[in-house]
Amino acid sequence: MSALPPPPLPAAPSLALFLDIDGTLVEFADRPDGVRVPKPAITALAHLQRRLGGALAVLSGRELAAADRLLAPLQLPAGALHGLQRRAVDGTLTTTAPPPLVAGRVDAACRAGAAALDGVFVEAKAGIGFALHYRGAPAQAEAVRALAAEIAATADGHYLVQHGDCVAELKPVGQDKGSALAALMQTSPFRGRVPMMIGDDLTDEPAFVAARELGGHAVIVGGRRPTVATHALASPTAVRAWLAAMATARGSGVPA
Structure with missing residues (x-):
């Protein structure tokens, strides 16, 4: 099996970026409430949000309130609870719930x-x-x-x-990270951009599929295989370094 290449640094106007949290942006902890996002990562995300014109979203298994606490003061568009809770750029919330x-x-x-x-x-x-x-x-x-x-x-x-x-x-039943990505891609400012999903777990595979079906890219974090991902980063540390570079790079465009 050939090694997957690292992701490119796309030109900001063309990119819609989707990001998992646990195991991707930050390392796992023994308990979910033990996770902390380093301040430099929050700063990089804030810069990216501006550079991407708001086309930055989190797709997480965490509930929306927990994701917001980790990323405070940011409140990004989101597909939380594996897509069961969706928040649009304008703050509109949509929840799929069982009886x-x-x-x-x-x-x-x-x-x-x-x-x-x-x-x-x-x-x-x-x-x-x-x-x-x-x-x-x-x-x-x-x-x-x-x-x-x-x-x-x-x-x-x-x-x-x-x-x-x-x-x-x-x-x-009814939603996953793939459906959340696809729904956000139908709205401004995501519409018309090239999606890139970065995630580590089996729960991210539907979003990888959705990103690729929309002509985009899927980035797996860590060594889990098999995967439909097109690119790879070794660890959350590598993800944070890529985000920091993306936050300041001019970008070379997404390869075909």
Whole structure:
């Protein structure tokens, strides 16, 4: 398998940039609330937002409020909760949610199941998404996956299991990062630009596909393979360096 090249530094007027957070912009932490975004990265994103005329968005598995806290004072267009929460440039919010009774049942089942598995904990996201984390207990991976599958099977078709890096997430059906990217690309200032998605996890693959289908580029962070990505960066440190360079570079244009 040939190595993927690093991404180019496209000319700002042509680019629409989409960025994951955990594992991409910043390194993972043992718990989601332990993640911090370095101030120089926030500064680079603020410069990029201006250079791109606002065509900069985050596509994250985090709920929107959590993403905003990490990136404060920025409030970028977003596809949060894997696209279930979308925020347009003008601040308009769109949420896809399951029936409350079903969400409550899934929440309770996740908490009861996690309580029986040492080292596993539940991250509730806006009351509609529920992530079973086992980063601190990798030996529980199979048990967590089985638990998640069992819960999804009893959710009346409203939930599916989204696997990620040391997490199995009960996610409402209907949206993903790819649909969020495609929706934002239909709006100003993204419309007519070349999309580039930067992400690291399986949850980013739908956005990679969407970016490529729109004539753009997909950048995977780290060594996970296989992938449909067209370019690669080695780590979040490399991503932050690329963003800093992009924030000040004149750009050479996106290659065909």
